[in-house]
Structure formats: structure tokens, C-alpha cells
Amino acid sequence: MPYTITQSCIGCRRCLSACPTGAIQTDGSTKFWIASDRCNQCQGTYGVAQCWAICPTNEGCVPLTSGVAAVPLSSASERSPDYWEAWFATYTRMVARLRGVQESSYWHHWFDTYSQALKRLQTAH
Structure with missing residues (x-):
């Protein structure tokens, strides 16, 4: 289940360097998204998704199907x-x-x- 970036994202850019698969993309300014074909929830690398773990808003990156983003x-x-x-x-x-x-x-x-x-x-x- 890939993650998604919600409206709570403050554009701190911390997740860009934290993502081991490079799934987090940006338009170069304030818009961020996660390429679902590259996101593997950091399985095999970490015990918890790094975008979620490093996010200072605690709700900027959430599982795509969790219902939280909706x-x-x-x-x-x-x-x-x-x-x-x-x-x-x-x-x-x-x-x-x-x-x-x-x-x-x-x-x-x-x-x-x-x-x-x-x-x-x-x-x-």
C-alpha cells in the first residue's frame, strides 16, 4: 500500500532525502506527491515508512488506502x-x-x- 501526501504538507522537503526509493516527487516549489509505482512503504529497508516518520506535521504523509487522507x-x-x-x-x-x-x-x-x-x-x- 503506497503512501500519499495530504494537504497538511508544509513543504519542509525533509521527506525528499528520507525516502529510500526516491518515490517522493516535487514540481520544484511547493507541490509534492508520491509516485505510487515506486513507493514500497520502506519494506525491507525500515520498519516504518520514512516519509511518515520524518514528517513534522504527523499527517502530511499517510497510507493511501487508510481513509485518513479522505x-x-x-x-x-x-x-x-x-x-x-x-x-x-x-x-x-x-x-x-x-x-x-x-x-x-x-x-x-x-x-x-x-x-x-x-x-x-x-x-x-
């Missing part, structure tokens, strides 16, 4: 002049996105390893 990044109520109406609309959208994303086994492994190391350090003192 979620609108802002709604009419989020652009409302009423602060609280916009806040709750953003909150509701973000919670829905979190519930729709499957957790990566990579992060579970990382968290478990970190927790065990932290416990060992705490018991050593």
Missing part, C-alpha cells in the same frame, strides 16, 4: 468566527480520526521497550 482537514464550522464552536468542531474531527487509525505495532514495540528500560533505570537507583 477526511477533510477543516470544515465550515471550524472556520466559524465563534471560538468555541470551532474548537468543538476541531476536537470532534480529531477524535474521529484517532478512532479510525489503527495503531502501529512498531509504536507498541517501541513503547514497551522504552517502558522496560525506564523501569530498569528506576530500580537501579
Whole structure:
């Protein structure tokens, strides 16, 4: 499943050098995309897609079929002049996105390893 670049991309260009297959393309200025025929999710090279791992927005690069990219990044109520109406609309959208994303086994492994190391350090003192 190849990745895609969403509207959240800020054009930082970090992903260009991070991609081991050179799948990330640019028009030379602010438009970026991922060539689906070249993207292999960094399988065989890394445990997690590098475009996703290095992205500072945390939603600039997402799996193409995950459904996350199809979620609108802002709604009419989020652009409302009423602060609280916009806040709750953003909150509701973000919670829905979190519930729709499957957790990566990579992060579970990382968290478990970190927790065990932290416990060992705490018991050593």
C-alpha cells in the first residue's frame, strides 16, 4: 500500500532525502506527491515508512488506502468566527480520526521497550 501526501504538507522537503526509493516527487516549489509505482512503504529497508516518520506535521504523509487522507482537514464550522464552536468542531474531527487509525505495532514495540528500560533505570537507583 503506497503512501500519499495530504494537504497538511508544509513543504519542509525533509521527506525528499528520507525516502529510500526516491518515490517522493516535487514540481520544484511547493507541490509534492508520491509516485505510487515506486513507493514500497520502506519494506525491507525500515520498519516504518520514512516519509511518515520524518514528517513534522504527523499527517502530511499517510497510507493511501487508510481513509485518513479522505477526511477533510477543516470544515465550515471550524472556520466559524465563534471560538468555541470551532474548537468543538476541531476536537470532534480529531477524535474521529484517532478512532479510525489503527495503531502501529512498531509504536507498541517501541513503547514497551522504552517502558522496560525506564523501569530498569528506576530500580537501579
